Amino acid sequence: MDNRKHDERCPLIVIHNITRLTTNEIERYCRKYDKNLRCFRRKNQYNHQYMLVLFSSMITANQFLNDRPHFIQNCRINTSLVSESFYGPKFLCVQINKYASITEDCLYEYTTKHFGRVLNCVFYSSRGYAFIEFDQLDDAQRALSSSNNEINGCKFQYYPRHNNSNKILPSLPLTKLVHIGNFLSKDQDKFLNYFPNLQNFTTHESCYGEIYILGLFNINDSIELLLKRPFFLNGRILNIFIDIDDKLTECNNYLLVRNVTYRLTDYNLFEYFSKFGYILNCYRYGQTNAYRIQYRDRISLHKVLQFNRIHVIKSVQLQIEQE
CATH class of the missing domain: 3.30.70.330 (RRM (RNA recognition motif) domain)
Structure with a gap:
């Protein structure tokens, strides 16, 4: 059982703009900051993919956030704490014609070049607006006071984001x-x-x-x-x-165990098969003689399969296979 302490601000970070990235690529990159983190890939009601990354401490989470923006395989990702508000003096909104030839990367590069370090830049082209998070308040103020901003012949303007504008983001x-x-x-x-x-x-x-x-x-x-x-x-x-x-759930490393008599309990199976790796769940298939055992990692699953396909617990022979 994981005994990590619960921080008042749980270091759970959400990562957007991950469509072109695999879970392993993101997890490998994030582990440069925290070796004990966990990653969970999710989709919201709009079929928008995002990643939840649970860091082991607020210290490593802050180190990760302070190094923004992040690039994985030349793909820029947008990151923030789940508990953070998506409005404030450092957040600006950009109204853009949805038919304009402006991409999120173009908007990020333009804003960074002219006004300063940008932490997040999210462009919802189908809805005609974007939001930008600056690192420094002064940079955000200079963007607000600017005029004649133009990319690929398309003009746009920066606007402040107020409390009632947080509906712009697809909410978690x-x-x-x-x-x-x-x-x-x-x-x-x-x-x-x-x-x-x-x-x-x-x-x-x-x-x-x-x-x-x-x-x-x-x-x-x-x-x-x-x-x-x-x-x-x-x-x-x-x-x-x-x-x-x-x-x-975050993994599907399931072991199917057959011929489990009712004199064997789920704890008997848990105790025996735990020697091959960390078990998350162990339960009987309804009123059948089969059990499902869910391992945390695929290495543990392969270890038990390679050991033997027949296992004996309390003189009961059990057959196993990967589900």
């Missing part, structure tokens, strides 16, 4: 729905003490008669839940998934 959801499985009714009294950051929850029953929880967490807390897995409550393993569907 403030909360996440978390699926918590392997839950019993008798656990409900202790549940809020076990998950103190849980904002609200409802109890449900699957088609197999199994009880599970749908809980609402702050987006930062939901990311921390993924890091701290597995959870144990009253001798059982609670399985944590984001967005209900476990296929949407």
Whole structure:
């Protein structure tokens, strides 16, 4: 279990403009600043891809932010703390005709050359506007007082961003729905003490008669839940998934275990297969004789597969395969 301390400002950074980049490329670049970070690729309701990067401390997160702008494979990325506001004296808005021949990179290069260091530059061409974040307040003021700004024959003007302009950015959801499985009714009294950051929850029953929880967490807390897995409550393993569907979680390193009799518990399997690597979730497929075991990394999954395809726990022979 990850025991990293929770900072008052959780160092969760969001990275935009990553369409041309792979998750591994972004993670490899960010690890230059923090070797213990975790990356999660996501999409919002507009099908816009972004990356959430959870740093291990606010110190490394600030080092990463102070070095902006960042370029990965010659592609400029936009980065900021999730908890930061997207308005203020250093943020400007640019109204641009959506048919103008201006790109985000052109706007970034022009603004940097004429006014100073730009931390973020996001251009929503289909909506006809962009927002720019300056490093220095003086640079933002000079851009505001400028006139006759032109790129490729297209004129534009810088405007201040007020509090009511934060709707310009496609907003990240403030909360996440978390699926918590392997839950019993008798656990409900202790549940809020076990998950103190849980904002609200409802109890449900699957088609197999199994009880599970749908809980609402702050987006930062939901990311921390993924890091701290597995959870144990009253001798059982609670399985944590984001967005209900476990296929949407940050990894799919699943091991399928067959011929598991009911005298073997999920903890028996967890204890045995943990010697091959870090396990995130371990649960039975409904009322079948099969289990799913989710490893944190693919190396652990390959290790157990190469060791043997037949494993014995308490004289029970189990067959394994990669799912």
